[in-house]
Amino acid sequence: MSHAVEKKMFHSFLFLCFWHLVDAVMIKSVMEGESVTLQINIRRQKNILDIYYMNSIQWSWFRPGESQNVRIIEHDVKTGDIRYYYDEIFRNRLQIDSQTGSLTIRNIRTTDSGLYQMSSRFSVESFNVTVYAHLPTPVITRYSTCSLSSGSLQNCSLLCSVLNVSHVTLSWYKGNSLLSSISVSDLSISLSLPLEVEYQEKNTYSCKVNNPISDQSTHLNITEHCQPCPDSVHCCGFTEAVIRLVLSGVVGVATVIMVVYDIRFRRAEKKRRTQSQSVVE
Template sequence: MSLKLVWFCLCFWRVDGVFGDEVKSVSEGDSVTLNFDLSEIHDEDQFQWGFGNETLLVEINEQTDRFSVNDNVLDGRFRDKLKLDNQTGSLTITNITTEHAGRYLLLKCGANPSSKAFRVSVYARLPVPVISRNCSSSLSSSSEQNCSLVCSVVNVSHVTLSWYKGNSLLSSISVSDLSISLSLPLEVEYQDKNSYSCVLNNPISNQTQNLDITRLCHTCEDSVHCCGSTEAVIRLVLSALVGVATVILLVYDIRSRRAEQDQT
C-alpha cells in the first residue's frame, strides 16, 4: 500500500469517530493491550495501527497473511516495545512510559474503510507519602495542646494528597499536569486515639501512609525532641550567628564613638 493511501486512511479516521475513543489507563512500566479481533472481519483488506495523526506503527495484510512492525519511528520511541498478535490483530505496548501516551488508531483501508480508536493515559508510579513533625508550627501557642504534622510528597503530577480520619476525609490538595512537591498539614491532640492516614492517589492507583501518633506526637522539653536533631542544630547555628552579628555591631559602635571622641 502506498504512503499516500496510508495518509488517506489516517485523515479519514481523524474526521470520523473522534468521540468514540476507548480509554485505557496504565502505570509506567506496565503493559497495555489494544484489543481487536480480525476474525470478525471477513473482507480481505489491509489494516494499520497508527499513533497520533501521522505515525504508522503496524501494517497487517489479510490477503497475504503478513504483517510488518515499524518500531523505529519517532526516534525509536517504540523500539522493542510493540507486540502484535497476528491471529487477532491486537497490539500490546510493553514497558510503557509517559511518552507513549496518546491516541492509537486501528484503520481498515479499502473500499469500505472503518476505524477503531484508543486513548491511552500513562501515569507515573506513586511514591509513598512521608509524615513528619511540622517544625514551623512547633513554637505556636497551640503546640502545647496539639501535635502539628505535615504529610508531603515530591515531584508528582495528576495526583491528590489527602488526610483521612478513619474513613472520613479531613482535607485534600490536588495538582494536575505540573510536576511539583505537595504538603498537607494536620493538627491532632497528643492523646488522640483515632487512626489517621495520609493517602496519595491518581485515577488508577494509590499509596497510603498511616500515622503513628505514639512515635511522632509526644510532649517534649526542647526542640531536639520536637523537631529532630537536624532542625535543632540549624536553630542553634542560626542563634549563634545572630549573637556573633550582634557582638560585631556592638564593637563597631563602641569604636566609632571612641574615634569621634578622639577627633573632638
C-alpha cells in the first residue's frame, strides 16, 4: 500500500473518530398518520473505509419516560441485509435507506413519539420525534341563561370545549386579539373555556384549539347561540323587564279585585234570597 493511500486512510479515520463525538439531537414534529424521515448520511466519505469500518447501522428507540432503548432495525453495510426488531409495534412501517442510513417511519402514531438514535462504529445521531394527534373542532355551547348587565345591555354566557386532547392550547379571540386561553401538556383530558358577550354587539369572536403544527377554529354566531328567552324576565332588556313587572302587577291587582267583587256579589245575592223567603212565609 502506497504512502499516499495510508495517509488518506489515516486522515479519514481521524475525521470519523471526531465525528463520533458529535451527538446533536434533531427535533421532529409530525401529525399522526403521516410519514417522517430521520435524515442522516452515513456515507459522507465514499472510500474504502465504508467497507472496513462501517460494519452496520443500527436504529434504536427510547420511549418517552423510559431510560432503556429498544433496537428496532439494523442494516449490515457489507451484505446489505436488513433485520427488523420490535415488529409488533412497527410492523411493515419502517424503511431504511441503504445508501444513506436514513430511517423512514410510515403511518406514524402518537405512541411512536420518543427519541430515535442511529449508531454505527464511528457515529451516533439522535432525533427527538413528537407525534401530534389530529385536532377536534371546538364546540361552542350556551351554559346559562342571559343576565342583565349595567344599563339595558344583555349578556350571554358561553363555553368552548374540546374533548380528549393533549399538548394543546384552547383560546378565545375577539377579532385577532387574544382574550383568554388555557393549555394542557401530556395528559389526555377535556378542556373548556368560558366567555361572556353582549347579546346585541357586532364584534367577531372565535374559539381556537392549536398545537405546535396545526389548529382548528370555530366562529361564534351570537344570534344563533344567544337567542333571548321571551318568557323569562332575566332574558329581557331592563326597560322591557320593568314593563313586564308593572303589567304583571296590574293584572294581579285586577284579578284580586275581581275575586273579591265576585265573593261579595255571591254573598249579597244569597242574603237577598234568604230575606225574600222569610217575607213569603
